[in-house]
Amino acid sequence: MTTTGRDQHADPSENAIPTDPVAPPETGGNRPNLLDQMGGPLGFVYSTIPVVVFVTANAFLPLALTLAISIALGLGLTVFRRLRGERLSAAVGSLLGVAVTAAIVAWTGSAKDFFLIGIWASLAGFVVTFGSVLARRPLTGVVWNALHGGAHLWRADPAVLRAHDIATFAAAVVFGSRFAIQQWLYLADSTGGLGAARIAMGTPLTVLAALVVFWAFRRSTQRLVKQE
The missing domain is CATH 1.20.58 (Methane Monooxygenase Hydroxylase; Chain G, domain 1)
Incomplete structure (x- = not known):
């Protein structure tokens, strides 16, 4: 069978599946949601x-x-x-x-020491996240940039920098509140109170902070990646 001129000059990429090497992790139809x-x-x-x-x-x-x-x-x-x-x-x-x-x-x-690692991990998390905001290098922005090849001047965009300041500060508030409340209960020898605080300040606060981080990631992608 003779091949037509149109077929001979057809672009082989026409039927290829499009790919986007810099597609952000927060987009995609079948990706798991935040809870997943x-x-x-x-x-x-x-x-x-x-x-x-x-x-x-x-x-x-x-x-x-x-x-x-x-x-x-x-x-x-x-x-x-x-x-x-x-x-x-x-x-x-x-x-x-x-x-x-x-x-x-x-x-x-001492039974209350069951919560000791979590208490000091919260303090460490607060120091790292809040310190990064004070240094004008909010941690969530550093992570976002690393996930996108580390090639974006994200700190030069005031809106992006502000978004990551907010997101990282939200994480710092979660870590700081966990440490302050649980350390107070630890010094009060309240093992039951520590258990209640761990549950109430665990996943619920993590989800709230993660939503803010997700917003900052999405805003950064829209301003710095999709415009390229």
Whole structure:
């Protein structure tokens, strides 16, 4: 069969699937939403069950038995998450978190030290995020730029810089409030209060801060990437 002149000169890229090497991670029709990226509804359960079980068991049982139950729970969550098809690194997180905190409690002999790592991690998060805002290099902007090849002059755009100032400051408020309240409860020897604060200030505040960060990422992409 003879090939027509139109076919001979057809652009081979006409039927190709278009690709965008700099497409931002926040766009795309079938990408998981924010809740999915944070582990879905079960992500909140994974973060609260160990706290609820530890505080409840500690109220009625000796500390040694409470620690044993906590470690058994960590093993159970690991097996459950693997059976659901989650990656090993994600599933083992349930066990490692409980194991490390249980080891600290066993060493100090104080139930309130179950929350010690989280308290100081919140302080570290506050120092890093708030410090980056003061240095005029808000952390969320640094991360956004790194995800987009590190080639954008994002700090030269006042609107983008302001968006990342807001997003990073929101993260700093979350970290700072967690540290202030939980440290106060820690000094007051309120293990039950620490458990309630961990649950109330955990995933809910993380989701709120993540929404602000998502907004800053999207605004940066619209101004610096889509205009190229």
